[in-house]
Amino acid sequence: MSGTDIETGQTGERMMAGPTYPIHLKFADVRCKVHLKRIASSTEKDILQGITGSARPGELLAVMGPSGSGKTTLLSLLGGRTTTDIIQGSITYNDEPYSKSLKGRIGFVTQDDVLFAHLTVRETLTYAALLRLPRTMSRQQKEERAMNVITELGLQRCQDTIVGGSFIRGVSGGERKRVCIGNEILVNPSLLFLDEPTSGLDSTTALRIVQVLTEIAESGKTVVTAIHQPSSRLFHRFNKLILLGKGSLLYFGRASKAMSYFSSTGFSPLIAMNPAEFLVDLANGNTNDVTVPTGLEDKLQSKESERHTTSGKLSTEDVHEYLVEAYETRFAEKKKKKKSLTPLPINGDLKATVFSLKRDWGANWWQQYSILFWRGLKERRHDYLSWMRITQVLAIAVILGLLWWQSNTTTLRDLEDQAGLLFFISVFWGFFPVFTAIFTFPQEREMLNKERAVDMYRLSAYFLARTTSDLPLDLFLPVIFLLIVYFMTGLRLSVAHFFLSMLVVLLTVIAAQGLGLAIGASIMNIKKATTLASVTVMSFMLAGGFFVKRVPAFISWLRFLSFNYHAYRLLLKVQYDHLPRSLDVPELGDGLKEVAAMIAMAFGYRFLAYISLRRTTMPK
Structure with missing residues (x-):
């Protein structure tokens, strides 16, 4: 060149x-x-x-x-x-x-x-x-x-x-x-x-x-x-x-x-040696196969006479102190007298140009979003559509289909059995996306910090592209899952009810994913985030009244933050709103409250994730 x-x-x-x-x-x-923080105090280290x-x-x-x-x-x-x-x-x-x-x-x-x-x-x-x-x-x-x-x-x-x-x-x-x-x-x-x-x-x-x-x-x-x-x-x-x-x-x-x-200074290799190896050995205080300056030998002898020992070996500290002192006395003072270092002649206009360059994005917001969206889709399709994940979902779908093969609702016992299936669907698609989304931001933290450090894109463009590029991949497996389970188990055979059930599951996935994103972005530690997510999701499920009918008032409010609770009620309404009261179907209303709560969670959890991400990543 x-x-x-x-x-x-x-x-x-x-x-x-x-x-x-x-x-x-x-x-x-x-x-x-x-600063080195310790249990009882903090110290400073050079x-x-x-x-x-x-x-x-x-x-x-x-x-x-x-x-x-x-x-x-x-x-x-x-x-x-x-x-x-x-x-x-x-x-x-x-x-x-x-x-x-x-x-x-x-x-x-x-x-x-x-x-x-x-x-x-x-x-x-x-x-x-x-x-x-x-x-x-x-x-x-x-x-x-x-x-x-x-x-x-x-x-x-x-x-x-x-x-x-x-x-x-x-x-x-x-x-x-x-x-x-x-x-x-x-x-x-x-x-x-x-x-x-x-x-x-x-x-x-x-x-x-x-x-x-x-x-x-x-x-x-x-x-x-x-x-x-x-x-x-x-x-x-x-x-x-x-x-x-x-x-x-x-x-x-x-x-x-x-x-x-x-x-x-008195240090020379006694054998043929790579210069870099010789220098790093000296910096480590290692003087094997190296001549030692007279000053250091005298220092060693004086120490031996003081301690009445004959160790015959210099300590790394002795070598280090000698090298630092030698450089300071021979070179440092001479360079200081030169008024720092010889300046490079630089054209005044060029100097002004370098320091007047303003921060400017290489693409506008929409272009940043579009580029990051397609980059994210290409990068993560391999993980989301891996044979391991697909096998996991397909295996569970087939097992459910066999356990509830062509179930019906002719009796109260049959109804309770089929309601158990709907409960499992709401729980599974409440758990699975949470523990998938937790990894999103902790795994990309280094990349995000690296790219944001050079003003590659706005955080808002990255966040929206990251979350929306996941959606097509996140929603693919629930669709395959429900196609298998719905017809094997004999749920309500109607185009409208099938698609309503599908919408409920997809809404659950989106809301649950939002919680996972929020937890991962706020903690940025996969182990800690997984622990917190487990406690949170279990609390939501327990507070929903699925296992305890009389939930204490001080904890019952948690059900309104639980996508499991809302998803289960919506699935019950879609499947059983036509059944007579004699079969003990609970009062479910029109379902609008549950839908509104799920949509609010989908956006609310993501907003919390964005705020947390802005706080934990490098400033703009």
Whole structure:
């Protein structure tokens, strides 16, 4: 890719969605603490302690360090993704602090691949392009842009393969990671952050990923990636390096000069060793197969003489303190005298353009709803129409049909038996949708936070699309169920009464689904939500008077919130309103109250779900 062509925006839409606005990232003395809550008290823990560095357009900055050293926290701070905890220091973009106008100029690839498993590579990138690219682009241009990214990332071979996931076979790990990167470079970001993009990949695939990042940086972008322990081939492709150890800065500078720097401090490998492996070992305080500085040896001997021991081994704390002190004395003061870091000359008009960019949706509300609706329908049809779920419903329908085979209502005992069938139908289609809908928002929380963080769509458009795209799938199985049960059990054979019974069941499903959505959105924890749903549904059923005729007044009001109660009464009315009073049919009225209550629950529970979702997800 030609950097000159890209900077002038004349790429023929080959790679860019528009001109690249170069951003020089600088950060000085960045500190971060978190609150650790315990049973009796709370304490603060230092995550980052005075981290300073910079990255220019065209550079690939690698953040290295052992697990728990603060790499992800630093990336989150630099990318504007952390809004909690105690943060100090300075982070600037072209010498300006972070603002919401930068959202559209920053791409962030998380460590976990947050993708829809059942969408193909092309569908994944096309839906992202339709939602994120500017409204000034036509649908065809957005789709072409997605295809250009597929070509640039070498994904043509797998473009029609589903992405897959932990339990679903799809593209390879390296291809999945490139899809994640593609999601971010679609909008031509000025800054691209990646959290361990090579984690879990073999060395060849990891090299391919880093080559992609190098090409992206050379196109005029600033790329910052956290990486745990790259191979030597990967290490030599980095322009700059930050080495962290226990939240402290152990080195910042050219990656090619890192080994010579540590040699100057007295640490050198005694055997042939991957530079990255050597550096991470040092950051961990491991000095096996490494020369030790004279100062550290003297410190060890003095400790041994004080304690009258001969352990002969340096502690990790000793090594860490020495490395931090060495970096501070040799480099930190020198860099502070340079008035922070050498600024990148930036055209004033360009600087103004970058920070005057206003938040703008890539599609209007109706387009967002339409795109999300079809995306949701494609993604979830596999789960809803899985052989397991269909077999479950069909098996129960057949069992009911055999148990109540051609039942009748000629006697009171026959009537009671058939009423038991109607009761089971109302309970089953009250329970089943609740425990299906509970998983909706907790399972998609990561995806929702990721997409909302870049202003991909409005929460209202997502919520309405998510709930309505489920309806065709949710209502398919009840229809099949009732077609089997109704005629096997010999319920009232009339077109009108069949369709009225169908409407009652479908209304029950919609109301029950609303309760499941509300519980899942308010708790966002599947185990806790399942427990609460079980207690709630059982309470509704018990308070309905099905088992206890004289329900105490203080709890009897719960029946009016119970879709089981209203559904059972409506089914009784549809089937038995023609029977004489001599058969002891209860007074059911015209059924309008029950219908009104079910409709109110269908909308009320969903409104509660939306409010809860707005409270628990990332702010607008």
